[in-house]
Amino acid sequence: MPSLHATSGLGSYSSQTCTSQPSKLPAGVSDGNAPLMHKDGLTTGPTRSMALTFPFSAIVGQQEMMLAIQIVAVDFSVGGVLVLGDRGTGKSTAVRALADLLPPIKVVKDCPYGCDPSKTGAQCPQCLSSRTGKLVILTRPVPMVDLPLGATEDRVVGALDLEKALSQGIKEFAPGLLAQANRGFLYIDEVNLLEDHIVDLLIDVAASGENLVEREGLSIRHPARFVLVGSGNPEEGELRPQLLDRFGLSVEVKTPQDLAQRVQVVRRRDAFERNPQAFRDEWEPANHKLRQRIVKARKLIANVDVGDDVMMLIARLCQQLGTDGLRAELTLIRASRAYAALQGDAKVDVSHVRMVAPLALRHRLRRNPLDDTGSGARVQRAVEEVLTA
């Protein structure tokens, strides 16, 4: 799996989360004694291996966030997850842990976009052009790509491959973060501080599922279907409504005020940092169980039935809350279905809707300036009203 993006070199984001093999030095590293290896002498003490992420099932509390992440993992079409809340509540830990919770995916070897070999329709120009021979298939973990705040357009969209241009004088497209995130997750920490020109870019790609590059004499169209995962602290800035709309679910996290829970969090974190491998081994059974549950739900979801009564209920609920457009309804239906599948139920009923409605609708409410109650509570209230009506 590390050989995956050997050509572009950009793929290491995805592989680094789970590879534990030593990194290879690129061909011409100029600074010989520089850094790429671990300097053992200086990091005695509890060592954290670079590759290991905190196991998802070891995360304490934050049920709503965990539920939203699992729903999205079952059905990508629900859309992204927005996690808003205080600092140091494990937002990014949870998101980063997600990738290795999911079963690995099959990809076409050497395809920079990680195309699915079983789907012929949605493939990138590269796979289509090399259709003649037999495709070599690799298995690799689901990509989890970090989009740093200050990322340039080049980095996000992709640009001319500088390496090739410099050394061989060849004009070639070097895929960006969007390409890497294809079929996986794109994670933006502090999404509310993202620069406008990057937001514009994301809004378009997140809706269309493909990235269109028309720059530097390149004309490329490639698939970029990813789940957008954002986190941020709402006190520091608000999100543009259009970007908000691209997130299927939204959750609010708070620091646990329960002592036992806090102790638990710190203890597990400490245990992980002391010996990441042992800690992961310890939690692997739980992770495995969760993974099985998601895999099962994914199989089940196609057959989960949404009855007319539930559809009506959802429509009435959205009407009551005055959400714009039909996206709210669609998201709520999909999320309810995914949740039912997770629960192993063959039919969506009211309890499923009740559970996911706050997640799916909270960020779509029109603001009511005179209502001080949180938007989650408003959704909850509307659910009760509609149910009893």
Added chain:
Amino acid sequence: MTGAEPSALDPRWLDAQFALIALQMDPAGFCGVWLRAGHGPVRDAWLEQLQATGCGVCKIPAQVDEDRLLGGIDLAGTLRTGVVVYQAGLLSSADGGVILLPMAERLTAQLVSHLCQAQDRGVVLPRHGGVAATSRFGLVALDESDEDEPGLCAALADRLGIWLDLRETTLAQSAQRVTLLQPQEMAKAKLRLQAMHHEPQHLQALCEVSMALGVDSLRACSAALRLACLHASVHGRDALDDEDLAAAVRLVFGPRATRMPQQESPDEPSPEAKSASEPDNDNAFPPPPPPSEETEGSDAFEGEMEQAPKDVLLAAALASLPPKLLDSLLVGHTGSPNAKVSGSKGQTMRGLQRGRPLAPRPGKPGAGRRLHLLATLRAAAPKQRLRKPWGGGRIAIRAEDFQLHRFEQHRPTCLIFALDASGSAAQQRLAEAKGAVELLLEQSYSRRDSVCVIAFRGTQAQLLLPPTRSLVRAKRELAGLPGGGGTPLASAIQTAYMQADMLQRNGSTPMLVLLSDGRANVALSGVGGRAQAQADAQAWALRWHGKRFASLWIDTSKQPDPLAQQLAARMGARYVPMPYVDARRMASVVENLRHPLASA
């Protein structure tokens, strides 16, 4: 092994000394140090010692470019040799060492984001491909900001374990030097650290203290635990001690405290309650749903820990607070620098003409955008070979190479005036207010700020003048404003709120000046009725407060009115009673309101 520590010394300096040893031992373990201190001999003394610790110190200037920070293609080398040459990034070269960030209060969001990401993941990914490199480093953020300035970015501050404040340490106090660890001592301490054992109640005590002091972030708890272990190992202990916990609490929780622990009232009766429930205490030690492992060690420590370690630790934390902060905590005003930071963001915006330069970005020049020549050449350089296979003599620049200047500038301010033109505000005062607005308008004109006027009378408020810089128009509209009728205050605040919200979205900083006596008698619906009108006004005042826009309430009634005062408090507005609206004086009050914004 830490040098003799006479107790007469500045405790903060002693903490700073411990921070040095902590950095020497395990720079990445607690993420680093936030050092608030002015430039001067005290800070220099500390930094000098930091250099002497022998952990690789790498200084990263605030204006570092991304290629250098993360690693990437070495452009000069590549062009010279014709082979792609990679350069290692500063973050990966700093692996295992300490990164020093001078002027940390001025770091860009971009740099902070990269630093945080690298710290979270322990790896950096070079910018233009290449292999991810291990990067575990400690950060030392040197912050010189003053009290009233936005300090270190909250995202970074939250991660840094130790917060030091040496602004009040004197030179004489800083003469005391700690003996740093010798290599063999350090090796031993590291072994001890690795095997360090902590009991559940230690952890519990730390978490309790963090909650009592209102430290929400769980990162702080983790850092405190790490530092307690470090402290123990440096002092040659194999298990945690109260002293270690106290040190950790002082270093980590003390400066982060956002509230006074409610010790007196709820805790007074609790000693009895505690001793009464002593028998089941060891089972119930970790409160509601604890996993079984937690109870194991608790009975062994029952004896020593009976006196709730939390209180001892709290005392330690409080003792470390500067008296100033203590006062502000008592008043209930949060003294946490964090709170200050988060509010002051967003006063700047990106611009194309003037301000502090930002990294250039691609685009076409024209329409006020200026070409950044150097960046353009840089962008074109790698593509030269591609464009000129024949090897011509001129540089080939294409449109796609164009890079533009970008600047960060302060947001323009827009003053929103809400004028009470109702019957209760007498005609005379309305005329005075109009005069004051005109004066402010003239001032704003020279400052390129804009003004917007809302008048309220009768059934609802009316946007008399949308945000404008036009003096003529403003004067004309104001002159034609009649007076008399009810006071639809809620509607006025609502209109102002909408305007402010819109202005903020368009990149201005809104400020409200409300001239009224606060005697609302028309409800939002336009119907008369004092009670409903007041309730509506209160609700909207709260709503306004939520946005935390700067605002000023000028009370125009003859006697300072408690009603207006109360509403102003609700809005979070500054309240100025002004029985006679004096244009000059009002201008100076508004100037005061504006001042903190301008200097931020």
